Amino acid sequence: MTDATQARDLxxxxxxxxxxxxxxxxxxxxxxxxxxMDEVKSPTQAVIKGKDTILLGTYxxxxxxxxxxxxxxxxxxxDDFGAGTTGSRVLNGxxxxxxxxxxxxRDFYGTSGxxxxxxxxxxxLGMISTLxxxxxxxxxxxxxxxxxxxxxxxxxxxxxxxRHNSVEDLDKRLGRLPxxxxxxxxxxxxxxxLGDVAPLPDMVAAVRKHPNCMILVDEAHGMGFFGPxxxxxxxxxxxxxxxxxVVGTFSKSVGTVGGFCVSNHPKFEVLRLVCxxxxxxxxxxxxxxxxxxxxxxxxxxxxxxxxxxxxNSQRLHKGLTDLGFRxxxxxxxxxxxxxxxxxxxxxxxxxxxxxxxxLYVNMARPPATPAGTFLLRxxxxxxxxxxxxxxxxxxxxxxxxxxxAIG
Amino acid sequence: MTDRQPIFxxxxxxxxxxxxxxxxxxxATTFAGDLEWDSLTVMDFVxxxxxxxxxxxxxxxxxxxETIGQLVDAVAKLKG
Numbered sequence: 001m002t003d004a005t006q007a008r009d010l011x012x013x014x015x016x017x018x019x020x021x022x023x024x025x026x027x028x029x030x031x032x033x034x035x036x037m038d039e040v041k042s043p044t045q046a047v048i049k050g051k052d053t054i055l056l057g058t059y060x061x062x063x064x065x066x067x068x069x070x071x072x073x074x075x076x077x078x079d080d081f082g083a084g085t086t087g088s089r090v091l092n093g094x095x096x097x098x099x100x101x102x103x104x105x106r107d108f109y110g111t112s113g114x115x116x117x118x119x120x121x122x123x124x125l126g127m128i129s130t131l132x133x134x135x136x137x138x139x140x141x142x143x144x145x146x147x148x149x150x151x152x153x154x155x156x157x158x159x160x161x162x163r164h165n166s167v168e169d170l171d172k173r174l175g176r177l178p179x180x181x182x183x184x185x186x187x188x189x190x191x192x193x194l195g196d197v198a199p200l201p202d203m204v205a206a207v208r209k210h211p212n213c214m215i216l217v218d219e220a221h222g223m224g225f226f227g228p229x230x231x232x233x234x235x236x237x238x239x240x241x242x243x244x245x246v247v248g249t250f251s252k253s254v255g256t257v258g259g260f261c262v263s264n265h266p267k268f269e270v271l272r273l274v275c276x277x278x279x280x281x282x283x284x285x286x287x288x289x290x291x292x293x294x295x296x297x298x299x300x301x302x303x304x305x306x307x308x309x310x311x312n313s314q315r316l317h318k319g320l321t322d323l324g325f326r327x328x329x330x331x332x333x334x335x336x337x338x339x340x341x342x343x344x345x346x347x348x349x350x351x352x353x354x355x356x357x358x359l360y361v362n363m364a365r366p367p368a369t370p371a372g373t374f375l376l377r378x379x380x381x382x383x384x385x386x387x388x389x390x391x392x393x394x395x396x397x398x399x400x401x402x403x404x405a406i407g
Numbered sequence: 408m409t410d411r412q413p414i415f416x417x418x419x420x421x422x423x424x425x426x427x428x429x430x431x432x433x434x435a436t437t438f439a440g441d442l443e444w445d446s447l448t449v450m451d452f453v454x455x456x457x458x459x460x461x462x463x464x465x466x467x468x469x470x471x472x473e474t475i476g477q478l479v480d481a482v483a484k485l486k487g
Binding site for chain 1: 445447450453454457458463465
């Protein structure tokens with residue numbers, strides 16, 4: 001082998017990133033991307049390096065990870081059906097549980113079709129790449145999640161971006177595309193970096209002015225929390241009839257792992273045969289689909305949890321605003337509250353100060369973030385108690401003053 | 408191509424607000440190498456060019472455009 005540290009090879013393109021990380025870690029800070037949870041006590045509490053820590057960066061919005069019914073369903077499926085399917089959904093990997101979780105999704109969303117993927121990432125990858133192929137157009141928001149971009153590349157469609165949440169920009173770009181070309185417009189209910197919500201009625205109206213468009217909405221961060229039935233932002237904003245496909249995940253409000261798409265399209269079932277990220281991978285383990293199905297059915301009747309989550313989100317948004325932090329949205333729009341910091345040094349210092357006080361939040365940095373910002377991203381849980389929200393605000397105050405992030 | 412010069416001039420005026428380092432601009436100037444633009448700057452700049460010429464430069468096309476000259480050629484072609 002050649003000397004791996006000196007020779008130019010396929011890793012050379014990562015040299016700048018390696019150097020940046022080494023310089024950061026040399027200052028003595030803990031690595032924000034290498035946290036280990038030694039013990040997880042509840043949806044809102046874990047032990048990290050021996051310290052009891054409040055979790056405020058898990059997307060576990062509805063706190064279903066430790067729901068007794070959900071856990072019991074998983075254990076039973078593990079006993080009855082074993083640890084894994086070792087197979088593709090279209091061969092030996094569809095068990096009773098996979099059908100049951102798809103039935104739960106059809107009931108939850110009120111759609112005729114539901115298809116479960118092994119992750120949310122694969123759901124977007126599979127849906128977008130299979131729907132929009134060579135010669136078709138995908139029109140997407142510039143702040144779209146990586147799985148949406150990757151779906152575009154995999155399908156080899158023509159990719160057109162519009163400025164984040166700009167109805168005018170979307171309308172203009174659709175107007176410049178060939179009328180007879182087939183187009184897939186991809187929107188998200190909640191954008192996960194800043195926690196802002198899309199103006200879906202205006203966007204849908206703009207799309208419907210143009211021919212040959214279908215609309216896919218990613219509700220990864222909307223499911224469970226938005227709308228009378230918890231279907232997502234598109235339900236809350238009343239555009240259900242105009243959305244052709246909803247993509248979502250089991251790894252946020254549902255509390256396990258997996259992804260899905262629901263739709264009323266009459267030909268939806270054919271996708272099971274032609275969607276490569278669905279066909280060419282192993283299906284979810286029986287315990288996972290059992291926990292997901294139980295959780296989804298419970299989320300249909302989670303009005304009180306939704307109300308508490310909304311109360312928590314509003315309270316944290318106000319608490320941090322009052323302390324002088326700059327947030328991703330002026331008003332609380334979702335259960336994600338992003339604290340915008342000036343640079344990497346301040347963001348890491350603040351992140352570490354919070355961790356030492358006993359609070360875990362996500363640190364996010366470019367290129368994952370919009371406009372090159374450094375963020376501490378907080379996601380609330382319906383299981384955060386009023387007392388915990390108070391503690392969280394107090395820890396932000398202490399950490400903000402210690403690091404100079406607030407005056 | 409008779410209308411290439413006005414396109415070139417217009418592209419240069421669109422680059423100006425993003426040319427923070429005052430790099431000299433020629434046909435051969437590259438966006439990533441010479442102007443050192445990151446993906447976010449490219450996004451903003453492409454949106455500005457699209458609106459200026461009322462065209463769409465898909466991300467697929469953007470991958471093939473490295474220099475100012477290539478961009479001017481692409482704009483000329485897209486404007487037809």
